[in-house]
Amino acid sequence: MNTDSNSRIYTVSHLNAEVRRVLENEMGIVWLVGEISNLTIPTSGHWYFTLKDSQAQAKCAMFRGNNRRVTFKPANGSQVLVRARLSLYEPRGDYQLVIESMQPEGEGRLKQQFEKLKMKLAAEGLFAASEKSTLPEQPKCVGIVTSKTGAALHDILQVLRRRDPSLSVIIYPTLVQGEGAAIEIAQAIGRANTRNECDVLIVGRGGGSMEDLWCFNEEIVARTIAASQIPIVSAVGHEVDVTIADFVADVRAPTPSAAAELVSRDTGTRIQQLQQHVEALEFYTERYIQEHNKHLTQLQHRLAMQDxxxxxxxxxxxxxxxxxxxxxxxxxxxxxxxxxxxxxxxxxxxxxxxxxxxxxxxxxxxxxxxxxxxxxxxxxxxxxxxxxxxxxxxxxSPLATLSRGFSVTQSAKGSVIRSVNDVSEGDTLVSILPDGKVRSKVL
Incomplete structure (x- = not known):
């Protein structure tokens, strides 16, 4: 057999290992959209399936450590967006995709856009704590940027009336869903800054799907919030909902009602807190007295033991x-x-x-x-x-002391007199001598 002196002879296993390394190192991470077919889930918990479109297909593996994080149940025919790295299954020489994350196609595309904008704005420093303003402690006027017909506005107004009826409220109505909503929200925030009537702004709406809340993930809204001279509280959706507006705002509230609590003073709560402080002071004072009484009792016991x-x-x-x-x-x-x-x-x-x-x-x-x-x-x-x-x-012995001319003086009740401050004029005293007792009166 003749071979070129510069050519390299591989074994099959060595070749497959080299190809795997090239695929993994050169291609890196890729995003793909496709349809799941031939889904197999063995007892190991790993997922094996084919990802295909109308013209081609690729074998895929998603191991248990990654598929546990998938929030939906995939099935044959599901259209998905996956994040994967290219590899090669060496024993069979099969090229395959090792899936690291999986999302439904529509939601996945939105999440991909979300992460892309989030990384862009974070790199510009719009999320930095140093860029955020502090909420006023006692605002006199609160602005609300939301839909005038939504449940969020009703919840915010109800909380503000309950906590601080004297607080002024200005509503800047806007669309909070659908085409054109992001531009209207940005215009409402800009209008509030131009008029400069409020000490703080609440920007938000009630809960919904990711598509419903998408206007709060638009770049124009994020940059308008970041440029606002009035402190802004983001109150979008429920506690589990997270938007770009939450990262850019000065404060994020989990719900619109929580945002209303953040910007208002609760007179009843303050009175209750004051009462709690009074009760705590009484409790600690009583405990202090009890501890000192206990210490005094211990000292008295020690004194008795040393009689x-x-x-x-x-x-x-x-x-x-x-x-x-x-x-x-x-x-x-x-x-x-x-x-x-x-x-x-x-x-x-x-x-x-x-x-x-x-x-x-x-x-x-x-x-x-x-x-x-x-x-x-x-x-x-x-x-x-x-x-x-x-x-x-x-x-x-005390008796020996008494025999040398000393005596022990007691009050009429039997307590030992140790100081002139222990007696008063007219008190009867008893002096104990070695051979008897002498009664006397203080003049």
Whole structure:
């Protein structure tokens, strides 16, 4: 076999891989319109179908991670707008489209236009927060740009009357749907700016389909809103509806009624808020007092626990406990020694001759004397230690303080007098001395 020295020999799998890379890298993302056919949905959740028009067709795959975001149920015969990237299914060598998003054809085209204008205006800075105006805190006049026969106008006026009947309202009627609506809306906003009668403008309408709301996605409306010298609140459709006007306006309200609440003062709500603040202040004041009372009770308990009399009682109990332990220890020691002597005596009687008995008697007498001396020394040491503890207790005893010439003065009710501020003229006082009590009166 002869081959050109510069030609490259591929395997089939290698060739398909190279073609796939070329398709994916060179073509990138494409948008297509077509009809779905041969739709297959296996248990994996992925979608496989053919996208065709009158003259050609292309195989497509839409994987589960992407098709979960599709908001409608596709079927054979559905006309759709898809966003896809070109690829190649290498095992079969089939060229295919990997679908990333799918929309019904009509709605999809509108959404594509919507995204294109949105990106254009965002790039120009029309959505920037720095370009937006702050709504006045207390507007005196509100302008409304909407249909004079629509439900949105009725809802806005009803909310304004309920919240602030004194607020002036000027209506700039306009079409809000269909051909020519975008131009009329822009003219109404321009007229309001020229007349300069209002402090804030509400621009919007009630809910509807994307086609119904499309005039608020027109570039002329967006640029007119951005150029307005009067702050504008966008109130288009329901909360789920989003238009270009919402991005350009100074504030977006989820509904026309919500827009009316944003620009009006609610006198009843302010009174209610004031009442809530008063109740909160009362609640926190009461809790503050309760916490301090609890703290005071804790301090009183700690003071009671540190009473000298109770400390002396606890010390006396400890002395009694130590004394009883000492007595038990001495008794146990004496019992052990006595038992030892008895055993030794019995051993002498059984095994020793008379002379050995005499020697053992002498040793026994000596042991008894040593035992007695040891017991006496032990008793003397324990008594001395006990005496030192008693002297320590006497030193901290209030009675010892009283014996040195001091006294404790109490009121007639028994509370201790610690300061001259604790008594008044004519009070009866009781002075406690070591050997009795003395009653006196404050002159």
């Amino acid at each position: 000298p009399k109770k400390q002396i009682e606890r010390q006396q109990q400890q002395v009694d406990t130590l004394t009883m332990r000492l007595e038990r220890s001495i008794q146990q020691r004496m019992q052990r020694e006595t038992q030892h002597i008895e055993r030794s005596h019995q051993a002498l009687l059984l095994h020793s001759p008379a002379n050995t008995v005499q020697q053992q008697h002498s040793k026994l007498a000596l042991i008894q004397q040593r035992l007695q001396d040891a017991m006496n020394r032990k008793m003397t040491a324990e008594r001395h230690a006990l005496s030192l503890k008693m002297e320590t207790l006497d030193a901290v």
